[in-house]
Amino acid sequence: MTAKVLSPFERPLSWLGRLSTRALLFGACCLITIEALCLIAVAAESHKIVQQGRAFKVATVSIAAGDTLDFSNEDEFIHQVYVQSPTLNYDSPEQSIGQVISIKFPTAGNFEVRCHIHPKMLLKVDVK
Numbered sequence: 001m002t003a004k005v006l007s008p009f010e011r012p013l014s015w016l017g018r019l020s021t022r023a024l025l026f027g028a029c030c031l032i033t034i035e036a037l038c039l040i041a042v043a044a045e046s047h048k049i050v051q052q053g054r055a056f057k058v059a060t061v062s063i064a065a066g067d068t069l070d071f072s073n074e075d076e077f078i079h080q081v082y083v084q085s086p087t088l089n090y091d092s093p094e095q096s097i098g099q100v101i102s103i104k105f106p107t108a109g110n111f112e113v114r115c116h117i118h119p120k121m122l123l124k125v126d127v128k
Contacts, residue, residue, distance in 0.1 A: 044064075044104075045067045046067070046069075047067060048072055049072065049113075050072050051075050051081075051115075051121075054118045055118075056113070056123040059123065059124065060123070060124040060126065061123065061124075061126070062126040062127075063126070063127055065107055065108045065128065067104070067127070068103065069102070069105065070101075070102050071092075071095070071103070072100045073095045073098060073099050073101075075097065076097065077097075077117070078096055078097065079094075079095045079117055079118065080092055080095060080117050081101060081114070082114055082115075083111050083114075085109065087107050088105065091116075105125060105127045110127070111125040112124055113125060
């Protein structure tokens, strides 16, 4: 019996023939999972929301599910932002001047972001 001569294209992958079906399936599942996680990480965006004059500089914002809002305190006062809804609850610590606090919005819906310290502050967030 003679050994099969492999072409230059077959040599780098010849070791695959020695793996079990279970090992090949496990490897394929790992690659698919890693690729999906990379796509999710790349797809999510961050959006800067400025806090100034005891207000959010914008009244409404539309974002995609998975995006993050970065609240930048460019005010001369501290803030303490919060979100209360059936699908998202977030309550920040006191936010010092110059500090940025990030809130990720993982699911679609309409949310209100408010400030405990300045109750008139309101940002409406539409997550698609």
